[in-house]
Amino acid sequence: MQTDLNRPISDKDFLRWKLGRDLERILGTYRNREIGLRLLAEKTGLSEKTLKRIQSESSDPHANTLRAFYLYFFKMIQIGEEEAADYQLIRSIVEKETMTFNGRSGDEDLRQVMASDPIFRQVFLLSRTGLVLRSEIERSFGLYGLKIIDLMLKHDVIIEVDKHVYKEGPVTVSKNGEIIKKVILECISANLDAEALNERGMNTAFYAVEGITPAAREQLLCRIDEIKQEIFNILADPAAKGEERIFVTMAMDTLQSLGQPNSKGDLQ
Structure with missing residues (x-):
């Protein structure tokens, strides 16, 4: 690992410090930094406001912010051998922070289901706004709705709090901007x-x-x-x-x- 007397020691301080410098590293590739910030917001799915907070190192980054930023960063920036240890540490910290703040993050299969299945999205949204009743899901979506319930139970996206009554579970499913737009438009269309x-x-x-x-x-x-x-x-x-x-x-x-x-x- 590189030696830097100015680098903070704690995990959160290090992440805040490193994230700010890696953001500057990407912005340095643009002639116009303001345009670069807007393009980076589009490519990562993070808001410009979030990116500016990263620049100022004013708050601890959320696990989802770290994940979104570094997925793009690793595609754009070549990591040298002398940096490999630092970025390995970042990967391990991101995993730990995800467990700490978000429960367990949904796997790739669930993200694909979220992106492609409108019924899964509707049931997921219901589980995040209150209790979900198995009878209501069956009435609205039939046997397929019950399969969605069983899938969510299997992955702890929802948990049973009473017989055939469910609420939000410890697993969250990562959502990009396109999925969020689909959810919003579907809610508007339905209501x-x-x-x-x-x-x-x-x-x-x-x-x-x-x-x-x-x-x-x-x-x-x-x-x-x-x-x-x-x-x-x-x-x-x-x-x-x-x-x-x-x-x-x-x-x-x-x-x-x-x-x-x-x-x-x-x-x-």
């Missing part, structure tokens, strides 16, 4: 009708526009961050606790083939 999509100011699912400037895009991203913080503050208030269950999602993406926007920017 909002076409009329709701056209309402202004109430139950609006999308605002789709063409020809937005980079400055306006940055302004929207900043406002989304502010709104997320406001939502967090509201939900953190003890007075907000109650019986209602809600689902809130905010996402901004480039317009592909979602539909044709009308003159006001609402998706038809």
Whole structure:
């Protein structure tokens, strides 16, 4: 292992320190670092805000952040023999952090099922928002739904808390940006009708526009961050606790083939 008197000793300090330097190493390959940061966010699936936190070394990186970053890093950067020991240590620490913070991470087979099977995604989402009843799954998805339940039980994605009643288990299934987009669109499709999509100011699912400037895009991203913080503050208030269950999602993406926007920017 390389000797560096300035390198922190503890695992978390080392990870924070090393991750920041490896990010700088990749950004150094771009002539324009801001553009490089945006491209890196797209390629790793990490937000620009997360990457900036890595730059500042202001917080301990989450296991999923480490995994996403280093999967890309190892494809792009040639590791020399003198660095091999450090990066072997990083691999072992990532595995340990995954066990500590996330239970056990789902294997490749489960990730493939998550990506390809909409029923698996629906049951998975249900398990992360409350209890799952076997009878409800059978009524909604038939025998195939029960096979999904058995698969999730086998891999500890869900656990049984009462007879035929399940909740979130210790295993999490890694999800990339494409899977998350599928889940969001499926939730909207299942819970909002076409009329709701056209309402202004109430139950609006999308605002789709063409020809937005980079400055306006940055302004929207900043406002989304502010709104997320406001939502967090509201939900953190003890007075907000109650019986209602809600689902809130905010996402901004480039317009592909979602539909044709009308003159006001609402998706038809």
